[in-house]
Amino acid sequence: MSAVAAKDLTAxxxxxxxxxxxxxxxxxxxxxFGFAIGPDVATLRTAAAGILWxxxxxxxxxxxxxxxxxxxxxxxxxxxxxxPGERWEIFAGKLLAxxxxxxxxxxxxxxxxxxxxxxxxxxxxxxxxxxxxxxxLGFVTLGTFYSAMAxxxxxxxxxxxxxxxxxxxxxxxxATEGSSALLxxxxxxxxxxxxRLLIVFDVIFLLAALFVFEHIIEA
Amino acid sequence: MLASPASVIQAEIxxxxxxxxxxxxxxxxxxxxxALRGIxxxxxxxxxxxxxxxxxxxxxxxxxxxATAITPTGGTGRILGKDLWRDATTIRAESALLxxxxxxxxxxxxxxxxxxxxxxxxVRQPAERxxxxxxxxxxxxxxxxxxxxxxxxxxxxxxIGRLLLQQPKLLLLDEPFNTLDADGVALVSALIAxxxxxxxxxxxxxxxxxxxxxxxxxxxxxxxxRLS
Numbered sequence: 001m002s003a004v005a006a007k008d009l010t011a012x013x014x015x016x017x018x019x020x021x022x023x024x025x026x027x028x029x030x031x032x033f034g035f036a037i038g039p040d041v042a043t044l045r046t047a048a049a050g051i052l053w054x055x056x057x058x059x060x061x062x063x064x065x066x067x068x069x070x071x072x073x074x075x076x077x078x079x080x081x082x083x084p085g086e087r088w089e090i091f092a093g094k095l096l097a098x099x100x101x102x103x104x105x106x107x108x109x110x111x112x113x114x115x116x117x118x119x120x121x122x123x124x125x126x127x128x129x130x131x132x133x134x135x136x137l138g139f140v141t142l143g144t145f146y147s148a149m150a151x152x153x154x155x156x157x158x159x160x161x162x163x164x165x166x167x168x169x170x171x172x173x174x175a176t177e178g179s180s181a182l183l184x185x186x187x188x189x190x191x192x193x194x195x196r197l198l199i200v201f202d203v204i205f206l207l208a209a210l211f212v213f214e215h216i217i218e219a
Numbered sequence: 220m221l222a223s224p225a226s227v228i229q230a231e232i233x234x235x236x237x238x239x240x241x242x243x244x245x246x247x248x249x250x251x252x253x254a255l256r257g258i259x260x261x262x263x264x265x266x267x268x269x270x271x272x273x274x275x276x277x278x279x280x281x282x283x284x285x286a287t288a289i290t291p292t293g294g295t296g297r298i299l300g301k302d303l304w305r306d307a308t309t310i311r312a313e314s315a316l317l318x319x320x321x322x323x324x325x326x327x328x329x330x331x332x333x334x335x336x337x338x339x340x341x342v343r344q345p346a347e348r349x350x351x352x353x354x355x356x357x358x359x360x361x362x363x364x365x366x367x368x369x370x371x372x373x374x375x376x377x378x379i380g381r382l383l384l385q386q387p388k389l390l391l392l393d394e395p396f397n398t399l400d401a402d403g404v405a406l407v408s409a410l411i412a413x414x415x416x417x418x419x420x421x422x423x424x425x426x427x428x429x430x431x432x433x434x435x436x437x438x439x440x441x442x443x444x445r446l447s
Binding site: 003004006010011014015073074076078079080082083084218 | 311319320331335336340
């Protein structure tokens with residue numbers, strides 16, 4: 001597992017242009033939606049969480065696509081699958097590498113979002129951090145899984161968003177609502193419920209992906 | 220006196236377990252196209268078997284089935300005494316396939332590529348073994364260069380270096396001499412000879428038998444998914 005993650009992260013570090021492109025896309029998404037909403041500060045703050053997750057979604061799709069593209073470029077996927085060991089370890093390695101890259105992207109776009117959307121870091125920042133971490137884990141789990149599925153097809157660029165976006169609805173809904181509640185104030189105490197929901201989604205998706213990965217990557 | 224059916228079956232099972240490869244009625248279909256049609260193949264330990272045939276005949280598919288890269292559609296088989304369907308993980312640990320593509324990561328250096336392979340294969344003292352493999356394939360001076368900058372021949376040599384890390388009991392080579400110069404051809408020949416000396420078996424898919432400077436134990440021809 002660690003070998004796959006280290007290999008993917010090294011390849012990602014070498015291809016600097018990719019990480020720059022992914023991060024730029026995230027920042028540009030925030031900028032474009034900021035212009036679309038207009039100068040009203042209250043509206044910007046209300047929309048901040050949703051647009052932040054949208055920018056992470058768009059950037060993440062590029063990360064997931066690249067994750068298996070490096071296996072396909074030199075015909076390395078078959079060699080990878082022929083190494084002894086369990087298939088779930090390959091998935092776990094790719095998941096870990098993608099998680100690191102998406103968290104790096106978030107570390108850049110979140111401060112940009114805070115500035116552009118006039119949002120200050122709330123006192124409940126540990127809870128916000130937990131929502132971001134759990135939301136990212138669920139997002140990356142599904143992204144890594146569906147990009148593996150799409151990688152076995154010829155129209156993988158088109159297929160990945162078509163497969164991934166509908167499945168992401170529960171995770172993105174919980175992450176957006178939880179983040180929004182914590183950023184703009186949480187008088188109803190909703191954040192805790194969204195956080196628990198995220199934990200449930202993450203556990204279900206992670207276990208299902210680890211179990212099913214072997215079958216979809218060998219298909 | 221005729222042998223009983225049970226003893227005949229027992230003898231067949233014992234024979235299959237003693238073979239490096241024992242395939243029976245193996246088929247493989249891609250969509251509507253049958254790539255393999257009832258393949259029967261027995262390869263003993265220490266043998267070198269060459270498979271020839273026209274493009275699209277099913278040679279590479281057969282190697283990939285033996286390597287457990289793809290599952291057959293039907294039939295039965297034992298590879299290194301293990302069941303082709305149930306023991307794929309064990310078979311992978313003891314066999315190695317060099318396909319038509321080299322299976323390398325272009326953004327990684329030669330050393331990083333082999334170190335990754337060594338970690339995945341559970342090789343002990345990986346740094347030393349990788350350095351030795353790179354020296355053997357003549358890439359010691361390019362060890363830290365990215366594979367992207369390598370010529371196709373150098374990439375093929377690096378893929379052969381990966382096989383040197385493993386020392387498999389079953390070596391499967393698909394057109395191994397492609398893009399290799401005379402030194403590279405000698406390298407592959409040494410790899411084949413070394414595997415056989417260790418008691419392993421080798422199956423080579425080749426168009427040009429003249430490039431193989433040793434006598435094979437058997438030569439087969441594949442035509443439209445059938446082995447003859």
